[in-house]
């Protein structure tokens with residue numbers, strides 16, 4: 001009996017194993033998505049970016065503003081993120 005309980009727990013553990021895909025469904029696939037998720041999730045959900053539609057300069061400015069807030073990334077990474085966001089959420 002005890003053995004069966006353990007076996008059941010073990011199988012349940014396998015079945016509910018890790019899911020590697022992230023949950024940010026509002027962020028479309030695209031070059032730079034991984035960088036944006038990593039950097040922009042340092043403080044808040046990276047998905048709040050999906051609530052905005054900006055042109056390339058607008059995204060540059062917003063990413064700059066986040067850098068001033070304390071976002072931690074290299075200039076190249078900020079550039080990649082701004083391009084990803086401009087491609088994903090262009091001005092309407």
Ligand code: HEC
Nearest residue numbers: 039040041042043044048049052063066069070071072081
């Ligand atoms: C160091 C913390 C930090 C990081 C990292 C960060 N943010 Fe923010 N973000 C904030 C804070 C604080 C606010 C709210 C105050 C403000 O608007 O500056 C905010 C607000 C925002 C808003 C809403 C702005 C508005 O006007 O409504 C957006 C969009 C946003 N962040 C996008 C991003 C993106 C894109 C990244 C990745 C480049 C990012 N954030 C990374 C701290 C951060």
